Amino acid sequence: MSEDIISWTNQGTAFIVYNQDLLEKNVLQNYFKHSNYSSFVRQLNLYNFKKVKSNEGFIFRNNFFRKGTKSMLQLIKKRNQEDSAIQFAVQGEHASRQKQEQNLFKECAIDIKQTNTNLKEDMKLLQETSSCLIDQMQNLNYVIYNQNVDIELKFKQVGQMLQAINEELKSEKQSDSQTLNQSLVRKEDCYQDSKVGSPNPYVDYNSTALNPLDYECFLDSFF
Amino acid sequence: MSEDIISWTNQGTAFIVYNQDLLEKNVLQNYFKHSNYSSFVRQLNLYNFKKVKSNEGFIFRNNFFRKGTKSMLQLIKKRNQEDSAIQFAVQGEHASRQKQEQNLFKECAIDIKQTNTNLKEDMKLLQETSSCLIDQMQNLNYVIYNQNVDIELKFKQVGQMLQAINEELKSEKQSDSQTLNQSLVRKEDCYQDSKVGSPNPYVDYNSTALNPLDYECFLDSFF
DNA sequence: GGGAATATTCCC
DNA sequence: GGGAATATTCCC
Missing domain, CATH: 1.10.10.10 (Winged helix-like DNA-binding domain superfamily/Winged helix DNA-binding domain)
Incomplete structure (x- = not known):
């Protein structure tokens, strides 16, 4: 059975x-x-x-x-029908996602590469600018140094002249000590006059500067 | 059969x-x-x-x-054997290419990352250079300003002194116009004496400086 | 002829 | 149990 x-x-x-x-x-x-x-x-x-x-x-x-x-x-x-269908779909999905992800990386990489290229160019320009600035700075230092040397020389010459004049006036003062005091007074009057008459544009007559003839200690301040 | x-x-x-x-x-x-x-x-x-x-x-x-x-x-x-073999090979080839492409991206990414690191370092150096330049520039401005103040002060003092001397000489000239020529000669002698006697350490007596009293044309060179 | 679904076999 | 090769069937 x-x-x-x-x-x-x-x-x-x-x-x-x-x-x-x-x-x-x-x-x-x-x-x-x-x-x-x-x-x-x-x-x-x-x-x-x-x-x-x-x-x-x-x-x-x-x-x-x-x-x-x-x-x-x-x-x-049949289980295999579903299975293989699912498996196929899963594989396809997997491959598709991987491809998508890869494409994203590709775009990303291209974008970054472009950014880097731009950055490199900017950097190059900046370095050139910087290099140029350094040159100018050195040049400026040189110019200022030379100006300083030049000015010091001229002041030295002025100092020498004033020294010479000082000696001259001293010897005159010795020959007549009376005249000096007189001339000081007279000078101050004259000083006021010149202020009214034809003022020197380079002189600040209201300044707290030294007494003009007291230039011995003044000369020291030059060197 | x-x-x-x-x-x-x-x-x-x-x-x-x-x-x-x-x-x-x-x-x-x-x-x-x-x-x-x-x-x-x-x-x-x-x-x-x-x-x-x-x-x-x-x-x-x-x-x-x-x-x-x-x-x-x-x-x-079986032809399908070859077919499936080919199919397999094709799939493998496909996967292999995708893998290769992926490896390329990987290398590319590493390269880009290195570039970025280098750029960052360059940028840092540039920023330091720039910062340094700004400091130097400010310092230079300060130096120039101080020099200017110093020079203006000295010119003011020189101006005042010359003004005073001018007044002094004017009054002497007025009292005796003959004496001026005499005093010029006498000053030159005096000048030589001071050189031998007590030389001013700040004066270079061998310089090719102007005649101390020939200061009118000399003054022109200042302005 | 051959693609694709299903069945059968072989093997782990 | 189930993967994989092969066989059989179905269908274009």
């Missing part, structure tokens, strides 16, 4: 194989192009049947395989 | 099927898990057999399928 070889479980929600040898020779032959129990099980696995140990022994079950409900059989699908 | 159903061509380089029906029922059954001529042809195609019209009729040939040479049969390969 076929029931001694393979049959439904008590609940009619799974089936049990009692005799593999007889199943191969008497049953599979009639339904498949083979008579191998292993091929049969392979197909069960492909269609998502599960081999479970129950109180009745090892049974094969599938949620949509039940006694008396043939209409549910259409819900039994 | 089997020769009435399927047989070698005259040259033994191909075979002819004379009777499809009998082939299915009497032959295929024994060699395959089916008895369909179409499935048989499908397999021939998969193994790269070609259906050719010869003078003997339609024949199936494959370069490695010849009468009496069983050893050549191993060279008969």
